[in-house]
Amino acid sequence: MTDKPPLKISPATIGNATALLLLAGVMLLFLPLTKGNWWIASPPQERWWIACGVLILYIGLCRWSFRKRPNRRTSESLSGRDREAVLVAYASQSGFAYELAEQTANSLRSGGIATHLVALEQINRQQLEEGGRLLLLASTTGEGDPPDHTHSFVRDVLGDSVDLASLEFGLLAIGDRAYEQFCAFGHRLNQWLCDQNAQPLFDLIEVDNADPVALQQWQTQVSKTFQTTKQATWHPAHCEPWELANRTHLNPGSPGGRVYHIVLQRRGNEPQTWQPGDIAEVTPVHAPQRIEGLLQQLGEDGQATVVHNGQECSLRTRLAESELPDVTECRGLKAQGIADRLQLQPLKNRDYSIASIPADGRLELVVRKFVRSDGSTGVCSDWLCEQANLQQTIQVRIRSNPSFHPPELSVPLILIGNGTGIAGLRGHIKHRSASQQSGRSTGDLWLLFGERSAAHDFHFKSEIEKWQNQGVLDRVDIAFSRDQEERIYVQHKLSRFANELKSWVASGAAIYVCGSQQGMAPEVDQVLRETLGDGEVDRMLASGRYRRDVY
Template identity: 50%
Template sequence: MSANIASTGTPGVRRVPYAAIGNGFALLGLLALAIAFVPLHDDAWWPASPQRMRWIWAAVAMTLYAAISGRLLWRSRSRPRRARDAATSGDQVLVAWASQTGFAQQLAERTAATLADAGMDVQLRALAQVDAATLATASRALFVASTTGEGDPPDPALAFVRDVLAAPATLPSLQFAVLALGDREYEHFCGFGHRLDQWLRKAGATPLFDLVEVDNGDAGALRHWQHHLGLLAQQPELSDWSPVTYEPWRLRERVELNPGSVGGPVFRLALSPPAGMQPTWQAGDIAEIGPRNAADAVESLLAALQLPAAAQVRFGDRQLALGDALSRAHLPESAAVAGLEAQALADTLKPLPHREYSIASQPSEGNLQLLVRHMRRPDGRSGLGSGWLCEYAQPGATIDLRIRGNPNFHPPAPQRPMILIGNGTGIAGLRAHLAARAEAGARRNWLLFGERNRGHDFLCHDDIERWQADGLVERVDLAFSRDDAQRRYVQHVLRDAADTLRTWVDDVAAIYVCGSLQGMAPGVDAVLREVLGDALVEQLLRDGRYRRDVY
């Protein structure tokens, strides 16, 4: 594990230096062998004195050996100090785990290692070693919590539940996130993770992102957690923990929805599945995309290395042409891999991480639709996923795609009123829900949507206006922040409709929020709590009537 991970042992238990004891016995054994061999040397050990150059080279070798040994000893002694320094860092991330079988601990260790490799200071602890004082002084904490039985905490976490979770707390300075492990066959799925999440929210802690549920180790959900870790570490191109098995979809169409916008261009993409495949999904589900590099970047690297694109190599568990493998991997600097043969080069490659997008359509519409904003890095280069989808891939191109179920954002019952709130490309997830509600004949739908300018950024306006004219959307409230002197966002529109909000909630409406985690989502949450009160909002969360898909 990286040196900047401070791992705390069990309080009050002295760690036995097994490594030092083992090394001591090994040295004693070598000394005993040396003494045993002494009687075999009854003559002179060396017939003549070594030449002068041999003495010099022996001295040089001994000096180098001493220097290297001293360096290794200094590093081993300094490592605990660096861990202690990390433990006192104000910008440190606490990673705490509660595990029954060891799986949560493994995920916590992998989480800590991912953040540490990204240069962050991390402290790794069992939840039993976390007390109220630790949480009160922490600035950021990630919890990996498994659930046993019908919503119970793991046995090792019982002390934390008794001493910490049972007492009220005030944690206004803490930012947190929870990875909840469970089995969906149980009624209280991920019950302990949800209980921990709710306790932290009630204590005033701020979620870094919404709770991530993992059903029986689902790899897709774990990739979603890792996606958030990359954003937290400001390194969104970290490789996935586990490879993704994609299907080869086809890009049928790409249309820019907001030409002339002061924001980045947004494209609607229509994709068709492989021949013979009949995919199904629900509103709220996610498309995982395997991005690729620009073709000219791959060609330039191959030309610099003087390697053929068609050379067959093993890349992960697949046999691919070298050019194809490079298109799916982080491209190395040519100087770093110069002189390598094709397979040796392939062995150094790290796959590009997946990208996630809300599905904007229903299967009955005949294609899978995405709304993607073309993002630019600070140096002007295209973003990894949006560059591939919005710039490099051309209509007809193969798109690696996998549909991931997202049960936490699946639709409510058709008879339940629905309030849909979002901004920007968050309209994608909301559009899928409105399309599903239209198919089901559910008419009590209230949409609140915000963007920059009405003239350019009223995304999906044709669908929304058609559904409203057909009586399938009862109410639409819009906020275009750049159209007025005083900027108004979707949360301001929601506050202005406070009386209507209370009425819909009294009618047992479900509230679904999709869009930006920064600004919009916390702003909407604050208005909900202001209008409805914290107790009711917490009850809506527990009942599944307040759900979010924010990023």
């Protein structure tokens, strides 16, 4: 069985209970004054009974509201589930596997198939042993690691010897070939299920960086296996047009890469909503000079009209929005031949943490221009940071990322990050600030952040100082690694404040980490384990008090 985190009494509950006790005490103090005819128009007896009933109802509602806890993931309870229903389970670090699982469940339901959608950690050993049909969508994070929220399943179920002969399963392994341990967690799940005699419904399907061909293969296999009446075509999620309203170079003179504050304004009247921790998927476009160079090599006119998916556009536009072909394979082909023969694939969206909240009325990102050792640049970072013109349309889709959504306002929060990770942390700080301005009380907030130099890389310095003065940020510790002879990083600051860290965690604080997957995130994790102990860190992972958005 999955361990449940110990029940914690929130500060809000304590405060309300204290207020009720104080009111009761005041009532008792005034009780001696009520002897005799204390009011010439004393209410009749039946009204006293009505008042008592209302008071009891109020206390009951308060008790119910104190105990109720919102579920931060859109998952369904497995208690009393139909054993014939298909179980669709997700293991998601950035929200992508969760979104695909939702689409899979909805596709089955539209075909008349009963379905339960759950997070992987909601499944226990007994439920697997009971058998049935299971569809798993599993992301791999870091160097072959499982998503954080699956910790209790990995600890309590995965690896045990279980008789799963009555279980049939299909598995979608999601990863990125840029990492050495491609789809490692998906393969680990697949191997364990097979070792326990579970029966695969079809061969494991790998998805590299949201490859639409692999996603369509998954949808085809699901439709074929469950014989849904109409096979759905897997379309990429729809992007919306935003306008590049402003772009600011945040760190001129820095020894590190150029960092930009990107501000996007929604086009159209339909409002967009999101939560702190959600992801902005940006559709990139190749730099114009790169496309012109390719056209010259091909000897083709960029204005030549081509047809793609039934729509006409120029060859220049088609190339700018596509993965570029190998020139040697295109020589001798005319414009339409290039589009047809090579079946150009659209450029894949890039993910960015959102640095604003909907109340700001704009979508804000923090982007570092990526430059490789050979001088070539990242397509999307180059597009956003330098190539796109102000007022130009940027195609964006906002993706929910429940794994990094904020805790309850009353929970103390420790935000840790470095570099452009300030974007995701800034969204959480803005959320707390807006809540305070609306009159709601919030838990303490501690920011630990790392960059290169105070003179050039103190992103949003005036904002952070303002939040400190307003009491939004109760504590701020910044590590500037290049400002002294010894390199000091954010993990070193965290280790230095070990006693304070223990105190905050003991008071119920949650820890959110955003930034570099290489270096910062694993070393912060090591400091947490050295300071708090493996058991406490693992419990925080399992209960959602320790969350990471790293890349």
